[in-house]
Amino acid sequence: MNAAAAAAGPAAATEILHDPDRRLWLLSGPRTSYLIALREHDILVNLYWGPRISLADAAEISDGHLAGGASSFGAAGDGREEYPVDGGPRFAQPALAVQRGTVRGIEWTHRGASAEGTGLRLDFHDAGHALDIALHYRLRPGHDILERWTELTYHGAPAAPEEFTAADAPLELLRADAAAWPVPARDGYRLSRLHGRWAAETQLTRGPLARGTTVLASRYGHTSHAENPWFALDDGTADEEHGEVWSAALAWSGSWRIAVQQLSNDAVQAVGGPGHDDSGVARLEPGESYTSPVFAGLYSDGGHGAASRAWHAWQRAHIVPDADQVRPVLYNSWEATGFDLTEQGQKDLATLAAGLGVELFTTDDGWFGERVNDRAGLGDWTPNPDRFPDGLAPLAEHVRSLGMKFGIWVEPEMVNPDSELYRAHPEWAQHRPGRRRTEMRNQLVLNVAREDVQEYLFQQLDALLSSAPIDFVKWDMNRPFTDAGWPGEPYPRRLYLDHTRGVYRIMDRLRSAHPGLAIESCSGGGGRIDLGVLQRTDQVWTSDNTDPLDRLTIQHGFSQIYPARVMCAWATDSPNWLNGRVTSQRYRMRSAMAGVLGLGGDLTECSEEELAELAERVAEYKTVRHLVQLGELYRLRGTGDGTTVVEYAAADGAEAVVLGWRQGPHFGASAPRVRLRGLDASARYRTADGKAEHSGSVLMRHGLELAELKGEELSSTLVHLVRV
Known part of the structure; x- marks a missing residue:
């Protein structure tokens, strides 16, 4: 076991627990938990998203949750709803907006829930629109990525009151997002995003989250060079290896929109799905269904580096075809x-x-x-x-x-x-x-x-x-x-x-x-x-x-x-x-x-x-x-000071490779020294060329000097370490 895994301790089983009296569900991965509950008028709210907790902890959180905070200019559920809809006392960005004839708005009732393995389905129904709304959740065993998507089925039967239109009228989905991600309250928020243009893609930007709505989107018909459908939020103090990070990514390759909102009640929530505006996503005839793409989310308390490694491992295990095989040169x-x-x-x-x-x-x-x-x-x-x-x-x-x-x-x-x-x-x-x-x-x-x-x-x-x-x-x-x-x-x-x-x-x-x-x-x-x-x-x-x-x-x-x-x-x-x-x-x-x-x-x-x-x-x-x-990535030095160093380590700590690049030595600076991650502190490591040997503890606590990065402009290094 490498140092990072040893420090984190053994992983717990992935499970979904239900408290029927409190109408809550606790979805737990190896190290994190996500708590949702039904409240008055069958409103589904998020009560917790963070380090793993027990069902007893979830019950205490639920009992202590007070609806209050509503006024004539705000709604108690704003920013906390799992799937905010267009209709009723809501002022946050809706995830679902529909129109049938001249009638808009959703009023749903909870119809039931079903859990199978590490998947959960919550069913709701809007009688006026004869619309079934199924919210899906899935955790893959061994991973903390929570996959969410929404399924809509339109039946076309009219219902009272009489102003609802004819049974065979189509239902237009003006907006049909995959999910909403409420983020726990913190003193401040910093937003990470990937923007760019042709020849300058995936430029990482981090800055304070503005009040109101920050829109990340593509209207290009494809994912786009300008924005990527991923974001991360932290309280402004997270770095590569420390701090809480909440992130989410949309699995969609066409036009898309993610709206990250910091509301007047200080709640923060993101909604996202296909389509770059509210002018319509799909039109359903009676008997037809729509299934959104997946909008996946992750909580990590190990900083941006641990969040990245969790995303990478999940994609290699469950997204990318044949990802256990190396790609050819x-x-x-x-x-x-x-x-x-x-x-x-x-x-x-x-x-x-x-x-x-x-x-x-x-x-x-x-x-x-x-x-x-x-x-x-x-x-x-x-x-x-x-x-x-x-x-x-x-x-x-x-x-x-x-x-x-x-x-x-x-x-x-x-x-x-x-x-x-x-x-x-x-x-x-x-x-x-x-x-x-x-x-x-x-x-x-x-x-x-x-x-x-x-x-x-x-x-x-x-x-x-x-x-x-x-x-x-x-x-x-x-x-x-x-x-x-x-x-x-x-x-x-x-x-x-x-x-x-x-x-x-x-x-x-x-x-x-x-x-x-x-x-x-x-x-x-x-x-x-x-x-x-x-x-x-x-x-x-x-x-x-x-x-x-x-x-x-x-x-x-x-x-x-x-x-x-x-x-x-x-x-x-x-x-x-x-x-x-x-x-x-x-x-x-x-x-x-x-x-x-x-x-x-x-x-x-x-x-x-x-x-x-x-x-x-x-x-x-x-x-x-x-x-x-196939290894675990550690970003040891970023690109800000002209020196970039990354490490890829085997999951068991048996070997690692360090790649480094430097624009040039400035003001006579010495060769950089980097502290490695993911190694076995009790072991010794030899360079693949046999010229040097180091203690794993020294490599991680004192560091490795990258001598090749001391010389000419635009220098590079590669150090391959193997456990003895």
């Missing part, structure tokens, strides 16, 4: 060839890549249709006959013969006006009648909400994957929605929801039809990274920005919620294509070693010495990749 041909690719040129690159120890060779854009530039070909997913006269099979078989897997780039949701697909089906592109079709990057967005579009894309991609031994697909999306219209559709707003569902459906069908297929999520870099897409992809493209120094900041923010196991990072040529920065090959490679290592430079321009060093660095990465991708 990848080479991508884009920066070497751009659109100017040939079958022989790709074979030559593959031969060079195999000599470096690369395990997955990927041919990027330009292999299909009339795709000789970015103005044509999207939508025509058959190999270009001039470049690949016999299809992709000869190239794929050559790659396989070199001992590597073979992958391709696709952008299924897009279409160029100059394509066979668009000429045959211009109506398949998102557009609004009488309005200009906005082109970005010379392309339009297909309406993947349409079932015929879904079927076309599946058939095209299925045939492609069946035509050659293709192991990997880089699924890109290089522009957002702009003209999200659907002529002829009675409820065109559903495009936002059903486009994303359609993408999920195609991915799921392809994985089922082609066992072993791996998918990388890409959207102009990191524009589609979230817990929803990660359920059906093996890794994500973190950013188009491959500058190794910029990437450290991007990767730091990424690691707050997402594990290194899914973070694809490339080492490319110097000077960097984006900003012209000149860096050493060692620095570039070690920056990329913090995740799933990829190479993306032009290997044909490398000298023999450069190729030899690349091979050496690939071999170096392979000795520690099991720790990077």
Whole structure:
């Protein structure tokens, strides 16, 4: 057992307990508890979210909870409700708002509860709208992440009073969030969020939570570069290893909104779900149901570092496919060839890549249709006959013969006006009648909400994957929605929801039809990274920005919620294509070693010495990749002072790897010393090269000097420690 686990003590069993007299439920993970209870008018409130407590403790908390605090300008339940609805004396942001005919508002009654294993379902009913509302909770054994989602079923039967509309009238879901997260009262709150833009994704920002409503959202039609659907709250004192942190993440890859509210009664609550505004999510006909995506939450009293490690472990165990297997070292041909690719040129690159120890060779854009530039070909997913006269099979078989897997780039949701697909089906592109079709990057967005579009894309991609031994697909999306219209559709707003569902459906069908297929999520870099897409992809493209120094900041923010196991990072040529920065090959490679290592430079321009060093660095990465991708992450030094240090430790403390980067020694500063985490204090550790040996206690309490970070500008280090 490592030091962190020993200090925390043994984990308790995951369980859901019920006190029927007090109408409360206590959901407990290994180290945390979440307490909810029904109050007057069947209002469901949160009474506690923090370190694990007993049912007796829960009863005492419930008995001491007083409803008071209401006035003509406030409601007692504001900020404490588990699922605030539009209607009645509520002034917080509602999670659910519906309209049937001209009637709005929800008045529910509790219908019952059922628990199965570590899952809980609470049922409510609104008689006026003939609407069933089921609130779902789930804890996975061994994890403290609480998964929540909501299911709505509309029956269509009218009820008194008479002003309710006809039985067959549809019910519009103006807002249908997954959950609300009430946060316990503290003296102050600090909000952590991930914002950014293209080439500058997942920038971590922490600052005081403003009173009122802070909205995190995407109206882009995908997760977006601008915001990521995750947030964390603390009282302003939490650091990497100490303090209380509450965080939540939405598992959705389309437009979304999370509203974090600090109300006039000082309560803090966040609601979140699909859709960027209140103009409508879905419309239900009688007998139809809607199920929201999961909105997952976590409490940790071990600071932001422990929260990240809990998120990572849960995703590797229950979200990411095959996450117990390390991802291969990848080479991508884009920066070497751009659109100017040939079958022989790709074979030559593959031969060079195999000599470096690369395990997955990927041919990027330009292999299909009339795709000789970015103005044509999207939508025509058959190999270009001039470049690949016999299809992709000869190239794929050559790659396989070199001992590597073979992958391709696709952008299924897009279409160029100059394509066979668009000429045959211009109506398949998102557009609004009488309005200009906005082109970005010379392309339009297909309406993947349409079932015929879904079927076309599946058939095209299925045939492609069946035509050659293709192991990997880089699924890109290089522009957002702009003209999200659907002529002829009675409820065109559903495009936002059903486009994303359609993408999920195609991915799921392809994985089922082609066992072993791996998918990388890409959207102009990191524009589609979230817990929803990660359920059906093996890794994500973190950013188009491959500058190794910029990437450290991007990767730091990424690691707050997402594990290194899914973070694809490339080492490319110097000077960097984006900003012209000149860096050493060692620095570039070690920056990329913090995740799933990829190479993306032009290997044909490398000298023999450069190729030899690349091979050496690939071999170096392979000795520690099991720790990077599957180990526990400790952020030892952030990016604020120009020095970044991360540690990946085995869960049992048997070994660890320390990666460090420094912009340069300032004012004659000495080499940094970092105190490690997650080791066995009673053991001794030897560096993998056999040159040094250290006490685990000394490494954690006194620290490890990173001598390689004392010298030149943009220096890096890698120290692999193994328990003796």
